[in-house]
Amino acid sequence: MEQHTDRYEKSLVTLELPAVLELLAAQASGEEAKARCRVITPALSPYEVKRRLGETSAAKAMMVLKGSPGFSGAKDVRSALARADLGGVLNTRELLRIAGVLSCARAAKAYGEGDESGRQELAGLFRSLTANRYLEEKITASILGEDEIADAASHDLADIRRKLRVAASKVREALQKIISSPSYAKVLQEPIITTRSDRCVVPVKVEQKAAIPGLVHDVSSSGSTVFVEPMAAVKANNEIRELKAKEKAEIERILAEISAECASFREDIERDFLVLTELDVIFAKAKLSYRMDADAPEISEKELILRKARHPLLPKGTAVPIDVSLGGEYDTLVITGPNTGGKTVSIKTMGLLSVMALCGLHIPAADGSAVPVYSKVLADIGDEQSIEQSLSTFSAHMTNIVEILKECGENTLLLFDELGAGTDPTEGAALAVSIIERARQQGAVIAATTHYAELKVYATTAKGVQNASCEFDVNSLRPTYRLLIGIPGKSNAFAISRRLGLPEDIIEDARSRIDTESAAFEEVLEKLEYTRQQLEGQKTEIAKRLREAEENARQSAHLRAELSVRYEKADQKAQREAQRILADARRQAEAVFTELDRIRQLEAKNRDHLEVNEARAALRRELNAAEEAVERRLADSLPPEEQPEAPSRPVKAGDTVKLNSMGGVKASVISVDAGGNLLLQAGIMKVTARPEEVTLLAAGESETKKVIERSSAALRSMSVASSIDLRGMLADEAVLAAERYIDSAVVAKLHQVTVIHGKGTGALRQAVQTMLKRNKQVKSFRNGTFGEGEMGVTVVELR
Numbered sequence: 001m002e003q004h005t006d007r008y009e010k011s012l013v014t015l016e017l018p019a020v021l022e023l024l025a026a027q028a029s030g031e032e033a034k035a036r037c038r039v040i041t042p043a044l045s046p047y048e049v050k051r052r053l054g055e056t057s058a059a060k061a062m063m064v065l066k067g068s069p070g071f072s073g074a075k076d077v078r079s080a081l082a083r084a085d086l087g088g089v090l091n092t093r094e095l096l097r098i099a100g101v102l103s104c105a106r107a108a109k110a111y112g113e114g115d116e117s118g119r120q121e122l123a124g125l126f127r128s129l130t131a132n133r134y135l136e137e138k139i140t141a142s143i144l145g146e147d148e149i150a151d152a153a154s155h156d157l158a159d160i161r162r163k164l165r166v167a168a169s170k171v172r173e174a175l176q177k178i179i180s181s182p183s184y185a186k187v188l189q190e191p192i193i194t195t196r197s198d199r200c201v202v203p204v205k206v207e208q209k210a211a212i213p214g215l216v217h218d219v220s221s222s223g224s225t226v227f228v229e230p231m232a233a234v235k236a237n238n239e240i241r242e243l244k245a246k247e248k249a250e251i252e253r254i255l256a257e258i259s260a261e262c263a264s265f266r267e268d269i270e271r272d273f274l275v276l277t278e279l280d281v282i283f284a285k286a287k288l289s290y291r292m293d294a295d296a297p298e299i300s301e302k303e304l305i306l307r308k309a310r311h312p313l314l315p316k317g318t319a320v321p322i323d324v325s326l327g328g329e330y331d332t333l334v335i336t337g338p339n340t341g342g343k344t345v346s347i348k349t350m351g352l353l354s355v356m357a358l359c360g361l362h363i364p365a366a367d368g369s370a371v372p373v374y375s376k377v378l379a380d381i382g383d384e385q386s387i388e389q390s391l392s393t394f395s396a397h398m399t400n401i402v403e404i405l406k407e408c409g410e411n412t413l414l415l416f417d418e419l420g421a422g423t424d425p426t427e428g429a430a431l432a433v434s435i436i437e438r439a440r441q442q443g444a445v446i447a448a449t450t451h452y453a454e455l456k457v458y459a460t461t462a463k464g465v466q467n468a469s470c471e472f473d474v475n476s477l478r479p480t481y482r483l484l485i486g487i488p489g490k491s492n493a494f495a496i497s498r499r500l501g502l503p504e505d506i507i508e509d510a511r512s513r514i515d516t517e518s519a520a521f522e523e524v525l526e527k528l529e530y531t532r533q534q535l536e537g538q539k540t541e542i543a544k545r546l547r548e549a550e551e552n553a554r555q556s557a558h559l560r561a562e563l564s565v566r567y568e569k570a571d572q573k574a575q576r577e578a579q580r581i582l583a584d585a586r587r588q589a590e591a592v593f594t595e596l597d598r599i600r601q602l603e604a605k606n607r608d609h610l611e612v613n614e615a616r617a618a619l620r621r622e623l624n625a626a627e628e629a630v631e632r633r634l635a636d637s638l639p640p641e642e643q644p645e646a647p648s649r650p651v652k653a654g655d656t657v658k659l660n661s662m663g664g665v666k667a668s669v670i671s672v673d674a675g676g677n678l679l680l681q682a683g684i685m686k687v688t689a690r691p692e693e694v695t696l697l698a699a700g701e702s703e704t705k706k707v708i709e710r711s712s713a714a715l716r717s718m719s720v721a722s723s724i725d726l727r728g729m730l731a732d733e734a735v736l737a738a739e740r741y742i743d744s745a746v747v748a749k750l751h752q753v754t755v756i757h758g759k760g761t762g763a764l765r766q767a768v769q770t771m772l773k774r775n776k777q778v779k780s781f782r783n784g785t786f787g788e789g790e791m792g793v794t795v796v797e798l799r
Helices: 006-014 019-029 033-037 047-065 078-085 092-112 122-128 133-142 157-182 207-209 231-264 267-294 345-360 391-405 426-440 453-461 493-499 504-512 516-604 610-636 701-718 733-747 763-774
Strands: 143-146 194-196 200-203 214-219 224-229 298-300 306-307 322-326 333-337 370-372 378-380 412-416 445-450 465-473 478-485 658-659 664-672 677-681 684-687 694-696 723-725 752-755 776-784 793-798
Touching: 006 019, 006 391, 006 516, 019 267, 019 345, 033 793, 047 267, 047 298, 047 345, 078 092, 078 267, 092 122, 092 133, 092 143, 092 231, 092 267, 122 267, 122 664, 133 143, 133 231, 133 453, 133 516, 157 200, 157 224, 194 224, 194 793, 200 207, 200 214, 200 231, 200 763, 207 224, 214 231, 224 231, 231 267, 231 412, 306 345, 322 345, 322 478, 333 345, 333 412, 333 426, 333 453, 345 378, 345 445, 378 391, 391 412, 412 426, 426 445, 426 453, 453 465, 493 504, 610 684, 658 677, 664 793, 723 733, 733 793, 763 793
Parallel strands: 298 370, 333 445, 333 465, 378 412, 412 445, 723 752
Antiparallel strands: 194 200, 200 224, 214 224, 306 322, 306 370, 465 478, 658 664, 658 694, 664 677, 677 684, 752 793, 776 793
């Protein structure tokens, strides 16, 4: 933990860092991690700050991909291990806690393995976990609960308990004979078996106790019943007592043996616990980052830059973001504005976000934000009037300022609220300027709030000092809480009074009593405010047009990319068709060579000359047919403008034609009569047509189209998405759609898919998962984890 002065510690409390750390502790799992969260302090070196922020960012990135690891089992076992190391015997609760640490370490190590995304900030911590599975399983196999030791803990324990069960059975049998015997019906108070002093007995009427020989262990409160252990059961009960003593001794031995093994691994287990605690704290920072919608700032050398920064303790929906910078072009910021206008919240936000970043926490600010590594952040904020110390508000503030000036130096951030207030305005303003100048000379950067007009003038004229103000809406008489850099706050007293109904003559009289210089200054501020509002409107309009232009550019880029993909797909399709044609030609050539080999074999064996000639003729016919098929396919693969003209020979039976009068419907020619009329088969209809009413199609066009359609269907089946969205469907149609999708995914060789069904009432999820249970193509399925959609999705693994 970093060492800080008392003044710095007080400033951290003033800036409400402990409240943020309490939010952080709520995100941690273990008690030790919660305690560490509450005592985190700002780091003092840039290296340490970057390391902390890098760890938080790495944890946040891992949570996106894998969800959050569990650390609930990482309980503090160091005192138990120390006692075991001294020879002590640990109880079952302590041993189960040690097993919990080992289990948690094993799960965390598995979580960290296989992460190839370059997040090395946490790799060392995950690798340092030992995960002693042998000891973990020995504890969990031997101890079933805090009050139960398993029979399998040792061979002797299993043997003792087996004998106990046999002895107990003997006792039960002996007593059962007594209570079920008719001869003892009048002797027994009730026909039941009960226990007294861990021994089985039967309730006997006091006047009949001599009827059952045995030992009396107890008498009822009324004195009418005695609880007798019959002699037939005494021996077996004695055996049970002896066996229970042996059982207890064996359990003590087992616990001592396991305790000794834990002591032998003490260093590894303690290191695992400390590493798990550190990881718990880091992932708690990542969870808090998600909750605050925060991000890691850049670490700058000197300049503090906050973009759309929000105070982390204010509700996100109501907090007004601020843009502010300090330490670059100017080292001092003087903020003016009305009371409750947001001045104090602004400087608190600057200070709190700075120390949060130094603690390794992400800050609720937009990209482009940067924080320097301040050696100290000292604040004098709020009314610290002390009655016990007889200090007025002014004296209390001055006491703080004296301490701050003693401690401030290079790379110190000073935050003053209402600097110089609580005394005569003239003297207070002079003191405020002098305090700021002294702090600047000592190398500090300053943000101060004030009501004094003198400080507005000082900030306007002094080099390295900048004015800022919190905006106030005169029409609604409400502050907007927006921080405006470069514009001093205008006094709105007259405008507010006029809006509230103060007579105009009183306002004019008051205006005449202001000295000329002050009135001129207020007039300048009024003009500046008017100009700012005009520029603000123009800026809003320009930003709107810029967004529209960016959206148009984005749509144009998307359209260009889409067209490029389409051209690329068309080119790929043509290449695949050409390759298919070449492959067919190769197959035909191979068939020709095979047939040539057969002919040679016929000749070599002096087969019949006629058979050889016939084979050669058949081979020539096959070659001719192959050449014609290749030429037709090449012609079909050409663009439309390069396609050869359709054949113009007379139509004959067996040809395929296109009916021009029926919109190009294809038909097969059944016969041609003497007058040239054609009898056609179009689907289930037979049609008669004249030759001029049809167009003869190329012989291979139909078959080629079928091949292309089959190829297209195959390509479509290969491009199956990795998820399906069923939200908005009814259960029946969702199940049908999911079944079809699973079939397509199996054909496309997908191993894992995601079914999105939403959370809702859970009915759709239940229907889908019921279908998955009976689907033989599904290997397993599970609900989504954090970052995958949780209960709103089901992740399916296919066979």
